[in-house]
Amino acid sequence: MxxxxxxxxxxxxxxxxxxxxxxxxxxxxxxxxxxxxxxxxxxxxxxxxxxxxxxxxxxxxxxxxxxxxxxxxxxxxxxxxxxxxxxxxxxxxxxxxxxxxxxxxxxxxxxxxxxxxxxxxxxxxxxxxxxxxxxxxxxxxxxxxxxxxxxxxxxxxxxxxxxFDDDIGSGYGEILLSLAYLSKAQRLTVNVFKARNLPADNGDSFSSNAIRITLMINDKRIKRKKTSSKKNTRNPQFNESLTFSIPKSSLCGINLEIEAIHEHGTFGMGCKVLGRMELPLHKCKDLWRDIIREEKSQARWYSLEEP
The missing domain is CATH 2.60.40.150 (C2 domain)
Known part of the structure; x- marks a missing residue:
């Protein structure tokens, strides 16, 4: 043949x-x-x-x-x-x-x-x-x-x-991450592993991409952290953990705003959002299995949407 x-x-x-x-x-x-x-x-x-x-x-x-x-x-x-x-x-x-x-x-x-x-x-x-x-x-x-x-x-x-007709990416890229919550310390950890197929941005030679996570309650931004920046790649690897102090009683009311950002200009002073999504913690089954059954949560790909 x-x-x-x-x-x-x-x-x-x-x-x-x-x-x-x-x-x-x-x-x-x-x-x-x-x-x-x-x-x-x-x-x-x-x-x-x-x-x-x-x-x-x-x-x-x-x-x-x-x-x-x-x-x-x-x-x-x-x-x-x-x-x-x-x-x-x-x-x-x-x-x-x-x-x-x-x-x-x-x-x-x-x-x-x-x-x-x-x-x-x-x-x-x-x-x-x-x-x-x-x-x-x-x-x-x-x-x-x-x-x-x-x-x-x-x-x-x-x-x-x-x-396969599953959740096909929308063209704004995807992020691989997992969530974990340490009840004794009342600390949420977002493990950001990598991103892929981020939109290309023809910026200057100082351009780089990073992932930014924001805690939101009732559409109000409470705390924000971001990964390190990776230059000249649409498929950056981070392998970083971002931690947030959250009382266990407040978990169900928290939304995570997850953004892929493009930093440009000298020292990355300029910033453009390439794609974003919101992740309500009360819908994260892996997180609750981690809390209730102490099962280690698996990393999953999340598709970004238009910013």
Whole structure:
């Protein structure tokens, strides 16, 4: 088959046009997040379906300055099955958008049910510092494919990876952070790890970007802190903690105003807000799990909006 498939080499006849049932394709509304080379073989005697992910091509990373760390979750949905649907996972392929995979996944399928089965493949980007993000998905009903019963000549084709319809960034960038609260000290800690895809600002040579956190009560700004400034990058890494003294009884009334700011001019005297968002603490489930169950909160990406 093709080593580096072009769009014309992907059979979109395999797909319907509704995401609810299968991967869809719309020239205007959808764009590809890459492609996966898949091999299928069905053993009639054993009732065993073998799915081989052979390789992936041009997977799209969430950040714009590096490669993803992809891994794959494979599920075969067997209708009217008495067994619970199982999901199998590949290993992680680090720092590559076109991994050679060659991993096999086995599923038990009753004779006669193969055509109604749906193959589901989710592509994730592993991040050791935060929640893994879904790059895209590939769903197709096997009745649309002629599945080989000859192990020596399996069915092989390229399938398109379509973007997962989650909270897609608005173009103002994203910030990776986590929240923690130390009850004994009554101290809130905002851990700011990094930002990505911040809007470009063609300022002077002294320009730099930083993250600014403001405590707000009833729309009034109470206290403000910011990270250090990082020069000449739209994807700065901070790994800094900003702490605020807040009584536990006041937590539910606190909003965090989170801003990515562009500092310019000599000594960074000028300041422009690139993107912002408000985060009410009473809606932060991770924070309350940290307080009530003493579970360490995970870092999450938060999308910024127009300032």
């Amino acid at each position: 093709y080593e580096n498939p072009e769009q014309s080499q992907i059979d979109r006849g395999l797909y319907q046009t509704t995401m609810d049932s299968e991967s869809g394709y719309d020239d205007e509304a959808s764009s590809s997040c890459g492609s996966i080379k898949i091999s299928l073989f069905y053993d009639n005697n054993l009732g065993l379906m073998t799915v081989v992910l052979k390789q992936a091509n041009e997977l799209v990373p969430k950040r714009q300055d590096g490669y993803p760390n992809p891994y794959f979750k494979v599920t075969l949905d067997v209708p009217d099955s008495t067994h619970a649907k199982t999901q199998q996972q590949s290993k992680i392929y680090r720092n590559t958008s076109s991994p050679i995979i060659e991993e096999e996944f086995f599923f038990q399928v009753p004779n006669g049910a193969l055509g109604q089965c749906r193959l589901e493949i989710l592509v994730f980007d592993f991040d050791q510092f935060s929640v893994d993000e879904c790059i895209g998905y590939c769903w197709l009903t096997l009745g649309r494919v002629t599945v080989s019963t000859n192990q020596e000549i399996p069915t092989i084709f390229w399938a398109e990876v379509l973007p």
